[in-house]
Structure formats: structure tokens, C-alpha cells
Amino acid sequence: MTDKEEVKLFTREELKTRNTREDAVMVIHNGVYNVTNFLDEHPGGEEVLLEQAGKDATEPFEDVSHSSDARSLMKKYKIGELVEADRTPTKGAYAPDWNNDQPQEQGNAWSSWLTPLLLGIAATFLYRYLFA
Template sequence: MSDVKQFTYAELEDHKTRKSLWLVIHKKVYDVTAFLDEHPGGDEVLLEEAGRDGTEAFEDVGHSDEARDMLLKMYLGNLAPSEASKNTTTAANGTAQSGTPAASPVRFLMPLIVLIAWYVYRQYFA
């Protein structure tokens, strides 16, 4: 039997704050607490995925090999096999749901913000 620690989503619920932040990526549990202030995308991104499966969000961004290597230092253990099918996410109202993660409003607003910034730049600086 493996000596790798197995975690449940119930255990991850206790680690969803700035003081202790764990998340799941590819069925592996990571303690990203120390990385909050250094995360290039901001701490909000990590806090949004805290205590749940952040695989989709992690892959959607297209992290570099260097970022993937950094995860090795934060590795705590694996998600328990019985938990793998749960893939719990939290909706905006705070209730747990199964399925894909709730979409962040920032994801929808970012293209609009970029477009507005480009327009302002063209109007005033070009």
C-alpha cells in the first residue's frame, strides 16, 4: 500500500482561507497558502478554487512547465478515490454542486476591459 496521504473534500473544506489554502489539481492535493501573494494571476483566483477541484481552471489558463514544477513543492497527497467522482464546486450562492466549476464574472469581463483599454489608448495616445 502507498504511503501517500489520501484526502476528502470534507478535509479540504477546512482549508479555504488565506491562512490555509488547499486545492485539487488532477486528483492531487496541494497547499498553495505560501504562494498566494506570489501568484501572477492574483490571490483571488486561488481563493475562488480553494477547497475544491481546480483542474479545469488551472488548465484553462495554460500554465507553464515552471508553474507545474512549482506544484511539486506544494504537494500534500492525493484525492481519495472515492472522492474523485464528486468534483464538488461552489455556486455563487454558496451551495455545493457537482459538475463543472462556476464561471467567474472576471472571465466574462476581461475581454470587455481589454477592448475598452485599447479604445481609450487609441483615442488619447495614438
């Protein structure tokens, strides 16, 4: 599948029954993969794939820590994606949660110029007190 083709959308419900040797489809990171023709070739064996067929295999897939070769190979079997409502928000190492980091950085930025500001105000009063 190339980027230019329109992405086909699936629901988790309709994938549940696609769990046979003749039609093995699974979800990995919200992508939908038809691994029917890959069963024989999978270095990890067809059993593990059939066990996950019809389900979300993201966790077992990541537990094995597949190589980058495996990750680029899987593109070949991608047939679409989950509909928006059925997606799992991606989090953790594979999609850093930038939103979570930003307020913390802003907090640091705020406190990092609050101290000089207070020192400045204190110096102003000290100056006035000494020389007024």
C-alpha cells in the same frame, strides 16, 4: 514532498473548509495542494487561488494553460492525493484514453487481413473451377 514519502490521502469533504488565507488547499488532477505560502507569489494573483481554495481547481487551472514551469513549481506545494473514491478519472489531452483506442486498432487489424483472406478463398475456388 518526495516520491518515497508515504502519500497522504484526503477526502473532498474534509478539504471544503480549507479555503482561507491562513489555510488554502485545492485539488488539481486528483492531487491535493496547499497553496497558503504561494498566495503572495502566484503570478496570477492570490484572488484566483482563494476563489478555488477548498475546491477542485483542475478546470480553472487548465483553462489558464499554465506553463511547464508552473506545473513543476506546483509539485512543491503538493501535500497528498484524493482518496480513491473521490478521484475524477483523468481523461482528455492529459491522459490519453488508450483503452478507447485499442479496440479500434484491433478492428482495423481484423479487417486488414480479412480482405486478403477472402481473396485467397476466391482464388482457390477459381483455380479449382478452371483446372479441376
